[in-house]
Amino acid sequence: MAQAGLLRALPALTLVAMLGPVAAGLAGTLLPAFGHMPAIGAHGPSLAPFAAVLAWPGLGAAVWTSVFTGLLATAVSLGAVVLITAGWWGTRPFRWLERALSPLLAVPHAAAAFGLAFLIAPSGWLARLASPGLTGWERPPDWLIVNDPWGLSLVAGLAAKEVPFLLLMTLAALAQADVARSLRVAQALGHGRIAAWLFCVFPRVYAQIRLAVFVVLVFGMTVVDVALILGPSTPPPLSVQILRWMGDPDLSQRMTAAAGALMQLALVLGALAVWIALERLVARAGRAWIASGWRGRGDGVARVAGLLLGAGSALAVLGGLATLALWSFAGYWGFPDPLPAFAGSKNWMRHGPGLRDAAADTTLVAGIAVALAVILVLGCLEAEHRTGRRLHARGMWLVYLPLLVPQTAFLPGLQTLLLQIGADTGVVPVIAAHLVFVLPYVFLSLGDPWRAWDARHAGVAVALGAGPGAVFWRVRLPMLLRPVLTAAAVGFAVSVGQYLPTLLIGGGRVATLTTEAVALAAGGDRRAIGVHAIAQTAAALLPFAVALAVPAILWRNRRGLHG
Amino acid sequence: MAEGLKMDQLKITRDGAPLVAIDRVIPPGRVLTVMGPSGVGKSTLLAAITGTLAPGFACTGRIILNGRDITAAPPHSRRVGILFQDDLLFPHLSVGENLAFGLRGGGDRTARRSRIDAALAEVGLAGFADRDPATLSGGQKARVALMRMLLSDPAALLLDEAFSGLDADRRARMRKLVFDRARARGLPVLMVTHDRDDADAAGDDVIELRPGAG
Numbered sequence: 207m208a209q210a211g212l213l214r215a216l217p218a219l220t221l222v223a224m225l226g227p228v229a230a231g232l233a234g235t236l237l238p239a240f241g242h243m244p245a246i247g248a249h250g251p252s253l254a255p256f257a258a259v260l261a262w263p264g265l266g267a268a269v270w271t272s273v274f275t276g277l278l279a280t281a282v283s284l285g286a287v288v289l290i291t292a293g294w295w296g297t298r299p300f301r302w303l304e305r306a307l308s309p310l311l312a313v314p315h316a317a318a319a320f321g322l323a324f325l326i327a328p329s330g331w332l333a334r335l336a337s338p339g340l341t342g343w344e345r346p347p348d349w350l351i352v353n354d355p356w357g358l359s360l361v362a363g364l365a366a367k368e369v370p371f372l373l374l375m376t377l378a379a380l381a382q383a384d385v386a387r388s389l390r391v392a393q394a395l396g397h398g399r400i401a402a403w404l405f406c407v408f409p410r411v412y413a414q415i416r417l418a419v420f421v422v423l424v425f426g427m428t429v430v431d432v433a434l435i436l437g438p439s440t441p442p443p444l445s446v447q448i449l450r451w452m453g454d455p456d457l458s459q460r461m462t463a464a465a466g467a468l469m470q471l472a473l474v475l476g477a478l479a480v481w482i483a484l485e486r487l488v489a490r491a492g493r494a495w496i497a498s499g500w501r502g503r504g505d506g507v508a509r510v511a512g513l514l515l516g517a518g519s520a521l522a523v524l525g526g527l528a529t530l531a532l533w534s535f536a537g538y539w540g541f542p543d544p545l546p547a548f549a550g551s552k553n554w555m556r557h558g559p560g561l562r563d564a565a566a567d568t569t570l571v572a573g574i575a576v577a578l579a580v581i582l583v584l585g586c587l588e589a590e591h592r593t594g595r596r597l598h599a600r601g602m603w604l605v606y607l608p609l610l611v612p613q614t615a616f617l618p619g620l621q622t623l624l625l626q627i628g629a630d631t632g633v634v635p636v637i638a639a640h641l642v643f644v645l646p647y648v649f650l651s652l653g654d655p656w657r658a659w660d661a662r663h664a665g666v667a668v669a670l671g672a673g674p675g676a677v678f679w680r681v682r683l684p685m686l687l688r689p690v691l692t693a694a695a696v697g698f699a700v701s702v703g704q705y706l707p708t709l710l711i712g713g714g715r716v717a718t719l720t721t722e723a724v725a726l727a728a729g730g731d732r733r734a735i736g737v738h739a740i741a742q743t744a745a746a747l748l749p750f751a752v753a754l755a756v757p758a759i760l761w762r763n764r765r766g767l768h769g
Numbered sequence: 770m771a772e773g774l775k776m777d778q779l780k781i782t783r784d785g786a787p788l789v790a791i792d793r794v795i796p797p798g799r800v801l802t803v804m805g806p807s808g809v810g811k812s813t814l815l816a817a818i819t820g821t822l823a824p825g826f827a828c829t830g831r832i833i834l835n836g837r838d839i840t841a842a843p844p845h846s847r848r849v850g851i852l853f854q855d856d857l858l859f860p861h862l863s864v865g866e867n868l869a870f871g872l873r874g875g876g877d878r879t880a881r882r883s884r885i886d887a888a889l890a891e892v893g894l895a896g897f898a899d900r901d902p903a904t905l906s907g908g909q910k911a912r913v914a915l916m917r918m919l920l921s922d923p924a925a926l927l928l929d930e931a932f933s934g935l936d937a938d939r940r941a942r943m944r945k946l947v948f949d950r951a952r953a954r955g956l957p958v959l960m961v962t963h964d965r966d967d968a969d970a971a972g973d974d975v976i977e978l979r980p981g982a983g
Contacts, residue, residue: 435913
């Protein structure tokens with residue numbers, strides 16, 4: 207009975223692990239933002255921190271960059287995914303794209319951003335490949351491509367990573383929609399392929415991926431590591447400036463940071479409102495379009511555009527990774543040589559000891575966070591199975607909530623709070639902070655396959671005399687080993703990629719591959735960045751290889767599990 | 770009469786609305802066939818007896834198995850065996866391990882292994898213990914599922930369209946196999962089917978459920 211009680215407590219425990227730090231962090235932001243921070247002798251309330259933010263000369267540009275890059279990156283990635291699925295779903299190029307894009311989901315944002323920067327910079331690999339033959343350049347041109355003031359390369363870096371994410375979410379949603387028949391009906395009525403998709407399939411799919419789109423918008427507006435690498439620097443986006451205030455030796459700047467964080471939160475809510483208004487507009491335009499009888503037969507250009515955008519996303523990330531790999535083994539690489547002198551493992555040896563330490567911290571934090579997340583999620587799903595109460599739409603909002611509150615809005619507050627209550631920064635709080643982001647992804651990854659399991663197997667096992675515990679351990683868990691390991695790999699990749707939680711909550715004492723790599727951004731040592739970004743990518747991808755290999759070996763003689 | 774499966778004023782409701790009502794006794798070794806269109810609640814009736822009713826369903830009345838009131842007993846201690854249309858062999862276990870899952874605890878390794886081998890031999894599958902269930906034919910899987918269920922030593926047998934997945938020839942043989950074993954062990958059988966042939970083969974009581982008859 208004690209066991210059953212524990213199981214029943216797990217969903218509540220999961221909510222606390224997921225939302226507790228978010229709530230605490232927001233609370234910890236609120237007081238300093240209004241000038242109340244007894245630890246440094248500040249007693250509010252006062253509006254001085256907000257005045258300090260407003261007095262910062264870069265504010266207008268920083269706010270504009272955040273909103274512009276966030277909305278544009280979201281619109282571009284969603285548009286690309288819609289064009290790809292609408293134009294090519296069920297075809298051979300689509301399967302090819304799907305296979306190329308899926309593994310890219312696990313590539314950490316920072317590594318993808320570094321790769322893109324090394325690819326498209328004036329002295330990047332693309333320019334080297336094209337020079338001097340096509341361009342006539344003997345020296346890299348003096349163009350500001352990376353860190354451009356508009357944030358366009360930031361948008362490109364975000365979109366390249368969000369296209370795989372939204373595509374996979376769309377594919378999961380498509381599995382539940384009756385796509386093939388709807389398309390056939392619409393096409394029989396004379397609609398072009400893309401028009402048929404937009405009118406009949408997209409509304410259903412969008413309803414299911416809507417929260418994921420919101421996550422993309424919030425992430426794009428508030429991301430720190432990608433913005434440090436690709437975004438404008440004078441002034442930087444608001445999220446980066448908040449981090450600078452947080453890192454200021456003058457502790458009173460933390461109150462400015464808190465005020466900035468609250469403004470960031472307001473900004474995100476405003477952008478979400480704008481997006482929701484856009485949704486309404488698009489829906490109304492769509493209805494008018496349908497009513498007008500437009501058939502959209504000449505959609506060849508749109509189909510090609512979709513394919514190019516999808517391929518562009520894959521090539522931007524893959525090409526970037528290839529560039530990083532080249533740099534990690536590069537000796538002398540003068541412009542415009544297409545390839546560097548091969549330096550063997552020299553770069554790797556030089557950074558070896560640091561990499562080992564960072565890899566150890568990365569594995570420790572990710573390993574514990576993922577183990578906790580998998581246990582909690584399995585407990586929630588098992589409790590759901592035994593009580594027969596399924597998570598409803600409002601519950602899904604709760605799962606998405608930690609991803610919808612900007613990291614920059616609550617992590618500074620969480621750090622300040624830990625500081626004030628005298629709790630130590632370090633590995634344990636970092637694991638707790640990672641858990642906040644790992645849990646939702648493990649839940650989203652495991653929920654569908656876990657629920658899709660044929661529950662009659664449980665019925666049979668029970669009729670054979672197996673209790674609920676035996677059904678779980680001896681039947682359901684082994685049968686679902688592959689999705690469980692995949693969810694763990696997803697969680698691991700999420701943890702590996704975390705920058706801000708590690709930096710802020712770790713108080714500088716937890717150095718992961720990601721914090722080490724991003725710290726190199728300002729220095730511009732391309733060989734060091736190549737080594738660290740490749741190591742970071744490997745740390746995120748390796749668990750997926752394990753998740754594929756273990757069930758393949760364990761169930762090598764069980765054809766029924768290789769559906 | 771204490772022996773057999775007694776459904777005493779058993780009424781099943783769905784969200785409060787009556788679905789199925791039945792008041793019958795199935796004596797040991799006898800078969801009660803329940804027929805009716807799909808959606809009428811046949812499978813729900815079986816779920817009530819195995820104790821695995823889905824949320825939203827509720828049942829009143831009593832279920833008595835060999836004199837033991839199992840109405841509120843947890844599903845795994847009811848000793849009610851069930852066969853579905855699909856074999857539902859556990860795909861991660863070998864044929865022998867599937868049978869071992871069913872076999873009641875007790876006995877040393879060799880004794881258990883020899884009981885499993887004997888069960889396989891009894892249905893013409895001697896030497897299949899280490900096979901992957903996915904490599905078996907439909908008829909072979911059905912026989913393994915039957916023996917797995919019988920090894921769990923049930924006190925009653927439920928059949929949920931258990932023969933529908935087989936072709937006519939296999940179907941007749943499988944029916945005979947199941948009914949012979951149930952009769953030999955004196956098991957009351959509750960069979961749900963939409964196939965009149967199944968009912969005729971059982972040659973026993975038949976009841977028809979009609980929509981809204983609850």
